[in-house]
Amino acid sequence: MDKVIYTKPEAMEDRFTHYCPGCGHSTITRLIAEALDTLKIQEKAVCVSSIGCSVSSYYYFKCDGLEAAHGRAPAVATAIKRCRPELYPFTIQGDGDLAAIGTAETVHASARGENIVLFFVNNAIYGMTGGQMAPTTLVGMNSTSTPGGRKTDTAGYPIRVCEMLATLDGPAYITRVSLHNPANVRKAKKAIETAFRVQMAGLGLSLVEILSPCPISWKLEPTNALKFIEETMIKQYPLGDFKVIDGVKALIEGVNPCSPK
Amino acid sequence: MSKKVLMVGNVAIAEGAVLAGCQAYFGYPITPQNEILEHLSKRLPELGRVFLQTESELAAISMVIGAGATGVRAMTSTSSPGFSLQQEGISYMAGAQIPGVIVNVMRGGPGLGNIGGAQGDYFQAVKGGGHGDYRIINLAPASVQEMMDLTMLAFELADKYRNPTFILVDGFLGQAMEPVIIRDAVTKFPAKPWAITGAKGRPKNLLDSFEMNPVNYPSRVKKLLDKYEIIRRNEVRFEGLLLEDAEIVVVAYGSASRSAMSAVKLARTDGIKAGLLRPITLFPFPEKALRELSLRIQAFLVAELSGGQMIEDVRLAVGLDCEVDLVNRYAGVPLPAEEILESLRGIALKQRKN
Ligand SMILES: Cc1ncc(C[n+]2csc(CCOP(=O)(O)OP(=O)(O)O)c2C)c(N)n1
Ligand code: SF4
Numbered sequence: 001m002d003k004v005i006y007t008k009p010e011a012m013e014d015r016f017t018h019y020c021p022g023c024g025h026s027t028i029t030r031l032i033a034e035a036l037d038t039l040k041i042q043e044k045a046v047c048v049s050s051i052g053c054s055v056s057s058y059y060y061f062k063c064d065g066l067e068a069a070h071g072r073a074p075a076v077a078t079a080i081k082r083c084r085p086e087l088y089p090f091t092i093q094g095d096g097d098l099a100a101i102g103t104a105e106t107v108h109a110s111a112r113g114e115n116i117v118l119f120f121v122n123n124a125i126y127g128m129t130g131g132q133m134a135p136t137t138l139v140g141m142n143s144t145s146t147p148g149g150r151k152t153d154t155a156g157y158p159i160r161v162c163e164m165l166a167t168l169d170g171p172a173y174i175t176r177v178s179l180h181n182p183a184n185v186r187k188a189k190k191a192i193e194t195a196f197r198v199q200m201a202g203l204g205l206s207l208v209e210i211l212s213p214c215p216i217s218w219k220l221e222p223t224n225a226l227k228f229i230e231e232t233m234i235k236q237y238p239l240g241d242f243k244v245i246d247g248v249k250a251l252i253e254g255v256n257p258c259s260p261k
Numbered sequence: 262m263s264k265k266v267l268m269v270g271n272v273a274i275a276e277g278a279v280l281a282g283c284q285a286y287f288g289y290p291i292t293p294q295n296e297i298l299e300h301l302s303k304r305l306p307e308l309g310r311v312f313l314q315t316e317s318e319l320a321a322i323s324m325v326i327g328a329g330a331t332g333v334r335a336m337t338s339t340s341s342p343g344f345s346l347q348q349e350g351i352s353y354m355a356g357a358q359i360p361g362v363i364v365n366v367m368r369g370g371p372g373l374g375n376i377g378g379a380q381g382d383y384f385q386a387v388k389g390g391g392h393g394d395y396r397i398i399n400l401a402p403a404s405v406q407e408m409m410d411l412t413m414l415a416f417e418l419a420d421k422y423r424n425p426t427f428i429l430v431d432g433f434l435g436q437a438m439e440p441v442i443i444r445d446a447v448t449k450f451p452a453k454p455w456a457i458t459g460a461k462g463r464p465k466n467l468l469d470s471f472e473m474n475p476v477n478y479p480s481r482v483k484k485l486l487d488k489y490e491i492i493r494r495n496e497v498r499f500e501g502l503l504l505e506d507a508e509i510v511v512v513a514y515g516s517a518s519r520s521a522m523s524a525v526k527l528a529r530t531d532g533i534k535a536g537l538l539r540p541i542t543l544f545p546f547p548e549k550a551l552r553e554l555s556l557r558i559q560a561f562l563v564a565e566l567s568g569g570q571m572i573e574d575v576r577l578a579v580g581l582d583c584e585v586d587l588v589n590r591y592a593g594v595p596l597p598a599e600e601i602l603e604s605l606r607g608i609a610l611k612q613r614k615n
Contacts, residue, residue, distance in 0.1 A: 018473065048327075049469075058467055064457045066330050067469035068351050073322035075315070079327025079335070080457065083285050087331070087459055089311045105323070108316035180492035 011036035011045075011062050012115050018056065022222025024179045024212025028092065028121060028192075029060050031185070035193040036063065039200065041154070042111035045088045048077045052094030053127040053214075071102025074109035077116040077200055088199055090117040095136040096126045103135075106165070113170035113204040116193045120161060120207055123214035124233060131217030135159045138236050143217070158236060162209050172204030174243040178211035180229040184239070194252060203247045211237055262453075268441045270405045271296035272433045274338065274364055277412030279304055280446045283362070287309035287324035288344060292376045293432035294366035297338040318343035322350030322363070329354065329361040330468050332456030334416050338364035340432070341382050341453035342373060344390075351425050351545055352391030355485070356470025360419035362412065364428040366435040369593030377593025378432030380515055383570035384427045387543045396489040398426045398496060399543035401514040405439035409539070413444060420451050422492060429543060431566055433516040433595055498541035499550055503529065507536025509608050510554055512575050513564040514540050517596050521564045524601035531602075533609045543571070548578035556577035560608050562586045564601050566594075584608070 010012065012033035019025045023148040045063040050054055058065025064087075068076040071074035073091035080089040098106050109116065125143055126132040133147040136158050140149040150158075162176045167177050173195060177188035188210055195206035211233050213225035220228060244252070275297045278286065286305055288298040298314065305312040315321040321337040328335035339347060344365040347412070354361055369375035369381045384390075387399050398418050400411040412428055419426040457466055472478040491564075502522060504510065509528075513521040518539040528535040536553070537558070540547050561583060563572040569587045576585050588604040590596040 044459045046457055046459070055471060056469075056473060058469070062460060062465055063467070064460050064465050065467045066327070066457055067353070067357060068323060068326070069349050072319065072326075072350070075320040076327035076330075077321035078313070079285065079287065079311075079324035080331055082313065083322075083328045083331045083333045083335075087457070089327075091543055104316050105320055108320065253531065 005099045011035035011038045011042040013060050013062055017060055018241040019053065020216045022213060022215040022225060023053070024123060024210065025057070025121060025213070027179050027185060028119065028210055028212065029057060031097065031189045031192050032090070032119065033061060035190060035196050036061065038193060039196050041088050041196065041200070044086060045090065046080055048080070048089055048091045050093040050097040052097045054092040054094060054121060055128065057092045071097050071100070072105055073097070074102065074105040074114070074116065074118060078109050078114045080222060081114060081116050088196060089120060090196070092119045092121060094127065095120070095122045095124065095134040099135040100160050102147040110165050110205055110207065111168050111170045113172065115199055115202055117199050117202055118205070119192070119214045122209050122237065123212045125214050125217040127214045138232065158238060162207065166205060170205060170244055171207060172245045173198045173206040173248045175241045176209040176211070176237060176239050178229055178234065178239055179213065180211070180226040181222050194248070197251055198248055199249065201251055203245065203251070209237070250261045264443045265440050266443060267438055268371055268405055269296055270408045270430070270437045271407065272300050273408040273441050274407045274412045274428060275300040275304065276443070277409035278336050278362070278416070279308070280409070280444055281413040281416035282334050282450060283310070283336050284446045285328040285335040287313050287321040287328070287337050288339065289315050289316050289318050289321050289492065291340045293368055293378065293435050294338050294340045294364065296435070297364065312416065318346040319349065322347040325361040325363070326350055326354055327360055329359040330457045332453040332458060334410065334420070335355070336362040339364065340366050340368050341370050344382060348385070348391035351397065351494060352393050352395060353470055354425045355395035355397065356393065357468045358423040360423050361425050362415045362419055362428065363425055364412070364430070366432055368432045368593070373407055375593035376432065378434070378516060378566065378595065379591060379593050380431050380517065380566040381568070381570070381591060382429070383543065383567060386427050395485060396492070396544055398422070398424065399429050400427065401429050401541060401543050402434065403515055403518045403539060405434070405437055406441050407435065409432065409441055413447065418496065418500045424488070431515045439527060451483040457546070471473060497545045497547050497549070499547040500539045500541060502537040502539070504536040504538065504554065506534055508534040508558055508612070509560045509562060509564045509605060510536045510538050510558060511564055511601065511605070512538050512540070512551070512571070514543065514571065515566070517564045517566050520596050520598040521601050523598035524605060527598065527602050528605045531606065533605055535605050546574050546578065548574070551575060551578040555583045560584045560586070560612065562588060562601070562604055562608060564588050564596060566596055567591050
């Protein structure tokens with residue numbers, strides 16, 4: 001008999017997405033759905049979508065969903081968790097959403113150590129509005145609002161969100177992953193799953209930054225977009241863990257944090 | 262037996278929220294409403310409910326959205342500059358039909374203005390303030406008792422219509438101290454099958470204001486507009502004083518209506534047939550009552566703590582054949598009864614001459 005080794009995750013809706021071909025958002029949708037399946041939390045998960053290309057990401061999961069205004073998803077998720085602690089709210093936010101207009105909400109949800117999950121889709125550009133400069137746009141990188149490339153004298157420098165938030169005492173788990181090849185997609189999958197497990201264990205806030213291709217706004221073929229992440233973006237945004245509190249370490253290593261060492 | 266206690270207006274709002282079953286409060290400090298936030302910072306955790314001092318009013322209203330979406334009763338309170346920031350979230354709430362109560366204890370403006378009480382946010386609160394086609398029920402208390410009672414009503418109406426509801430009150434009332442009869446706590450709450458509670462044993466619930474398909478969008482907004490029509494029909498509230506034989510009617514709300522009430526009584530002792538119409542709901546506005554009055558009287562006097570905002574709604578309601586005068590104070594200064602009385606005398610004199 002044939003064995004099914006690859007299929008659509010249970011927690012994912014059977015419908016077309018609105019994402020462009022080669023867009024990282026599609027991969028992220030699938031990875032999140034896989035995590036909901038693995039952890040069996042689809043009935044308790046709540047997708048808080050932000051404004052950006054992830055605007056209607058709640059269409060694609062078989063869990064409850066809610067829209068937040070541009071940048072406000074961490075505040076909305078905070079309230080959901082405070083009012084119904086049994087639910088597992090997660091946000092999906094672009095770089096403009098999380099690191100420009102929503103910087104205050106991001107920093108303060110992190111500082112309070114809210115028990116929520118933030119998925120931060122860093123594509124270094126404003127995808128939805130047609131490719132303008134984002135707070136994460138690389139120096140010299142072209143966008144529709146930085147003709148000739150981002151210049152530091154007028155547009156300043158890109159923000160490293162993980163590094164910045166890792167200085168806070170509030171967050172439990174902060175990590176940066178990338179989608180540029182299958183090995184890294186697998187790492188991203190692991191990080192996404194860990195973030196949910198951190199919330200399930202009540203350990204605090206997780207932020208998973210995902211370097212994600214936007215071939216349309218980068219004006220690159222999808223495969224070249226992946227190459228751009230690997231060869232250029234990672235230099236500005238190095239991959240790895242930036243904050244892993246002891247409880248999370250124990251969780252990752254499969255140790256029961258309560259058992260005597 | 263119900264208990265009667267002395268209470269500050271802002272605390273009456275906070276206690277009204279507690280009695281109405283408010284499970285979550287989110288707010289950012291601003292004068293003159295701080296007593297609400299401070300009172301609830303102690304009261305709600307004692308009851309095992311949620312209190313959170315937020316990083317901004319933007320975050321506060323976003324949290325009211327998150328909380329209201331889960332089906333619990335939620336509130337924020339602020340004053341004018343913070344109310345401006347909350348317009349974003351209020352528009353989203355209206356669009357996604359998420360209930361919640363927003364209290365604006367108004368102060369002088371524009372800009373940072375002055376912390377004295379005012380009614381200069383009437384346009385912003387009653388006409389919209391945020392973007393798009395939406396309406397908000399506005400309740401305007403005029404006593405500390407009403408601050409408690411209307412706060413409780415605000416939660417009920419918010420749930421009933423799945424719409425944000427405002428308490429619009431001036432800073433003078435927020436700081437006023439008066440006896441209050443403590444009401445019974447609400448124990449029955451409406452079912453909310455639309456709420457975000459986890460997609461277990463039911464199809465998933467989505468709460469949003471966004472419509473990707475432009476063809477579907479008008480019908481979605483139409484549903485909202487139809488709802489506002491029902492609110493207009495069913496929820497008008499006002500109080501009349503000495504209206505039966507009145508020849509001049511003062512229209513005033515909030516603390517201005519209290520000065521107006523004194524002025525009307527004084528005018529009566531002068532032989533001037535004055536009356537008072539006090540809107541309790543600013544949206545929906547008591548336009549029908551005003552129109553009916555306009556058929557038999559010729560003069561209205563609008564008393565407000567602004568440059569003249571509600572007066573536009575009175576003029577719309579009564580039409581061009583009636584005289585509608587304004588007596589006002591603005592920029593954080595109270596309106597004395599004597600001033601309203603002077604205006605009433607002036608109008609009466611003019612009418613006698615005609
Ligand atoms: C208050 C507000 N300002 C601006 C916009 C327009 N807008 C929509 S999405 C977006 C930026 C999205 O970029 P990003 O967050 O990086 O997400 P991406 O689309 O790249 O996934 C902007 C500016 C808006 N919807 N609301
Ligand atoms: S514009 Fe970019 S981020 Fe948006 S859907 Fe297209 S590829 Fe994805």
